[in-house]
Amino acid sequence: MSPMKLCVPGDKLCSTEDCIPGTGVYLRHGYIYSSLAGYVLRKNEGEELPVISVVRETETQLLPDVGAIVTCKVTSINPRFAKVHILYVGSTPLKDRFRGTIRKEDVRATEKDKVETYKSFRPGDIVLAKVISLGDVQSNYLLTTAENELGVVVAHSEAGAQMVPISWCEMQCPRTHAKEFRKVARVQPEYLQA
Amino acid sequence: MATVQVSEAEKVYILHGIRDDLRVDGRSCEDYRHMEIETDVVSNTDGSAKVTLGHTVVLVGIKAEIGKPRPMVPDEGYLEFFVDCSANATPEFEGRGGEELGTELSNTLYKVFNNKRSLDMKSLCISPGEHCWLLYVDVLLLQCDGNLYDAISIAVKAALFNTKIPRVHISADDEGGKEIELSDDPYDCVRINVENVPCIVTLCKVGHRHVVDATLQEKACSVASLIISVTHKGTVTCVRKVGGGSLDPESIFEMTEAGKRVGKALHAPLMKLLQQEESLGKKRQKVGFLG
Amino acid sequence: MPTDNKRVRRPEVSQSPSVFACRPAAVLPAAGPRADGRRRDQVDVRPVFVRCGLVSQAKGSAYIEAGNSKLMCCVYGPRETDRKDETDMKCGRLITDMRFAPFSCPERGSWIQGSEEKDLSLMLQESLRPAVCLHRYPRSQVEVNVMVLENSGSVLSHAITCASLALADAGIEMYDLVLGCSIRQDGASYMVDPTYLEENGCSSGSEDNQGRLTVAFLPSLNQISGLQSDGEMAEETLTAGVRTCIEGCYKLYPVIQQALAKATRKAAPPPSES
Numbered sequence: 001m002s003p004m005k006l007c008v009p010g011d012k013l014c015s016t017e018d019c020i021p022g023t024g025v026y027l028r029h030g031y032i033y034s035s036l037a038g039y040v041l042r043k044n045e046g047e048e049l050p051v052i053s054v055v056r057e058t059e060t061q062l063l064p065d066v067g068a069i070v071t072c073k074v075t076s077i078n079p080r081f082a083k084v085h086i087l088y089v090g091s092t093p094l095k096d097r098f099r100g101t102i103r104k105e106d107v108r109a110t111e112k113d114k115v116e117t118y119k120s121f122r123p124g125d126i127v128l129a130k131v132i133s134l135g136d137v138q139s140n141y142l143l144t145t146a147e148n149e150l151g152v153v154v155a156h157s158e159a160g161a162q163m164v165p166i167s168w169c170e171m172q173c174p175r176t177h178a179k180e181f182r183k184v185a186r187v188q189p190e191y192l193q194a
Numbered sequence: 195m196a197t198v199q200v201s202e203a204e205k206v207y208i209l210h211g212i213r214d215d216l217r218v219d220g221r222s223c224e225d226y227r228h229m230e231i232e233t234d235v236v237s238n239t240d241g242s243a244k245v246t247l248g249h250t251v252v253l254v255g256i257k258a259e260i261g262k263p264r265p266m267v268p269d270e271g272y273l274e275f276f277v278d279c280s281a282n283a284t285p286e287f288e289g290r291g292g293e294e295l296g297t298e299l300s301n302t303l304y305k306v307f308n309n310k311r312s313l314d315m316k317s318l319c320i321s322p323g324e325h326c327w328l329l330y331v332d333v334l335l336l337q338c339d340g341n342l343y344d345a346i347s348i349a350v351k352a353a354l355f356n357t358k359i360p361r362v363h364i365s366a367d368d369e370g371g372k373e374i375e376l377s378d379d380p381y382d383c384v385r386i387n388v389e390n391v392p393c394i395v396t397l398c399k400v401g402h403r404h405v406v407d408a409t410l411q412e413k414a415c416s417v418a419s420l421i422i423s424v425t426h427k428g429t430v431t432c433v434r435k436v437g438g439g440s441l442d443p444e445s446i447f448e449m450t451e452a453g454k455r456v457g458k459a460l461h462a463p464l465m466k467l468l469q470q471e472e473s474l475g476k477k478r479q480k481v482g483f484l485g
Numbered sequence: 486m487p488t489d490n491k492r493v494r495r496p497e498v499s500q501s502p503s504v505f506a507c508r509p510a511a512v513l514p515a516a517g518p519r520a521d522g523r524r525r526d527q528v529d530v531r532p533v534f535v536r537c538g539l540v541s542q543a544k545g546s547a548y549i550e551a552g553n554s555k556l557m558c559c560v561y562g563p564r565e566t567d568r569k570d571e572t573d574m575k576c577g578r579l580i581t582d583m584r585f586a587p588f589s590c591p592e593r594g595s596w597i598q599g600s601e602e603k604d605l606s607l608m609l610q611e612s613l614r615p616a617v618c619l620h621r622y623p624r625s626q627v628e629v630n631v632m633v634l635e636n637s638g639s640v641l642s643h644a645i646t647c648a649s650l651a652l653a654d655a656g657i658e659m660y661d662l663v664l665g666c667s668i669r670q671d672g673a674s675y676m677v678d679p680t681y682l683e684e685n686g687c688s689s690g691s692e693d694n695q696g697r698l699t700v701a702f703l704p705s706l707n708q709i710s711g712l713q714s715d716g717e718m719a720e721e722t723l724t725a726g727v728r729t730c731i732e733g734c735y736k737l738y739p740v741i742q743q744a745l746a747k748a749t750r751k752a753a754p755p756p757s758e759s
Binding site: 265297298300301305306308309310311312418420425428429430431432433434435436437438439440441442443446447450451454 | 500600601603604607611614615616692695696698703706707708709710711712713714715716717718719720723724727728731
């Protein structure tokens with residue numbers, strides 16, 4: 001196998017007639033140029049033209065984007081919203097911390113008016129959420145947990161033990177058997193890391 | 195900087211107009227807006243000027259003070275520039291908001307005057323290594339309506355023309371030291387030769403063409419502009435690309451050429467106007483700030 | 486960083502001993518070869534040494550050495566903007582900061598950023614911005630910090646080159662690399678990539694056409710992203726100078742490309758799946 005071609009930003013890779021632009025590239029005057037320093041990768045995905053992208057082994061910086069599933073840690077709670085720090089986008093850890101907000105209305109899909117943030121999250125919980133908006137100038141990223149698969153995945157009880165989910169809205173402490181309210185996620189196997 | 199929002203339709207309108215050499219206010223691509231210059235507007239300064247260009251208003255005051263020459267150039271005086279972007283011009287400048295733009299403008303002025311010909315710095319020396327004149331050139335933006343660079347440079351030139359530095363005599367005292375004596379006659383003063391002081395021309399690249407003296411709307415349509423300071427002989431003392439875009443080499447060459455042409459043509463009428471105003475003396479009708 | 490002068494014991498005013506030298510400041514010879522053996526009127530850039538990825542904490546970093554000029558650059562981010570009021574929803578912000586180490590110039594500088602450094606930072610920002618795909622980083626900022634360790638002339642042009650390398654090393658998406666080159670015009674002749682002495686020394690020749698010019702160039706897109714000159718030059722000289730600088734940038738291009746490719750290869754072996 002020939003060694004993979006390296007490229008630097010600004011290198012002309014090919015014409016748009018030969019390939020479909022993927023990631024790490026940009027279009028200009030009908031040609032595809034590299035926008036990263038990395039390896040050129042051509043992939044045939046069943047379509048007529050291969051997809052061309054430039055990849056770096058060290059994962060390129062991802063930013064939370066609308067629709068992305070993020071893992072975050074709850075930092076503070078008030079009656080209207082919960083503040084979180086976004087730690088992962090998909091399975092990529094973020095190098096810098098980004099702040100997000102889960103508003104009361106976005107905690108669950110049904111009975112939105114009856115949501116109480118204190119019965120959904122507690123500071124320190126690890127939550128799976130989806131980005132619904134980048135927010136505006138004043139606010140942070142807006143997140144939602146209004147799906148069965150989204151919500152609290154890891155939580156600790158007042159006794160300090162890691163709790164076990166017992167329903168979609170309750171978790172139990174294995175030590176004291178005290179029940180606490182949470183918006184629990186039904187974790188999908190694809191999000192579970194081996 | 196003070197900016198305006200321009201819609202896509204407006205952009206297209208402005209762009210097409212400029213392509214056909216007819217701008218929104220009826221000017222062609224290399225025309226300035228209506229300009230008014232008045233000198234000697236603030237009596238406490240040694241020289242002052244107010245320039246109105248469209249709705250941009252700039253006030254420059256020059257104060258001459260005696261200081262110590264810089265150690266590297268003991269036989270020259272020097273200039274100090276300060277540009278103040280006050281909250282008067284736009285609320286964005288409130289607090290420290292105008293600071294960045296102010297430093298940018300004053301740094302450019304230093305660059306423009308960073309050569310041996312613009313001003314005869316040696317004439318500002320009183321006694322080498324000990325005393326020299328330093329001219330504090332303070333620029334105040336009163337209103338922002340685009341093209342600050344050009345307005346400021348013209349105002350600085352007019353204020354320098356207007357500057358009257360009092361004459362001083364150096365006499366040796368008994369112990370062999372030197373003493374500075376200010377002339378008693380308030381009309382006994384030295385003028386500065388401003389013949390070689392350059393003016394800045396800002397060229398804004400809009401579409402495939404460039405325009406002189408862009409309004410805020412036109413500026414919003416452009417990604418990059420080139421500022422060129424040109425003397426009356428056509429020599430260039432400072433060039434700088436400003437703005438977030440890039441320019442291709444050919445258009446830079448076109449723009450410097452246009453800048454030189456426009457800048458060169460600016461000096462003669464300016465000097466004529468300044469001399470005319472000067473010759474009127476006390477009879478001159480003062481316009482003031484609300485004129 | 487001691488910014489409180491009261492706690493640092495030192496005289497209020499001090500001067501470098503060079504001020505008291507009996508000989509006048511260095512004068513450039515009007516003709517003949519330059520002090521370091523390079524020729525005038527030739528696109529003779531100093532050989533550069535470049536390396537990427539020397540600061541492990543930073544997202545990307547680069548070091549450049551040209552003659553005695555030594556600079557390093559670190560890139561951090563994209564991260565959330567510090568100043569909430571300046572968050573841009575569509576486009577990221579590029580923040581540049583260029584500083585001289587206090588010992589980098591013949592005369593000692595201050596730790597506090599002076600107006601010259603602010604000006605250089607702004608020039609750096611304006612030169613890099615056209616090359617960075619900022620629209621891919623909405624509501625975040627990318628920070629570029631350049632530290633000049635030793636100033637031996639043409640620092641701005643090398644800072645531009647160094648910063649674009651560090652950005653590429655950080656994996657920030659860019660339209661093109663940015664290369665910098667400067668010249669010193671001395672009468673009818675010019676010197677490419679001038680040293681500190683050549684940059685600041687006064688000329689023994691004619692008084693016409695004394696100037697300095699720095700160009701930032703995007704080689705693949707053939708665009709000029711930064712241009713700055715001072716001094717005094719005729720328009721034709723200036724135009725010729727810009728052309729010379731572009732030529733100088735093209736000389737630098739393969740070196741920078743190779744350095745970046747080397748760094749990319751070193752950072753990660755080629756991905757196996759293909």
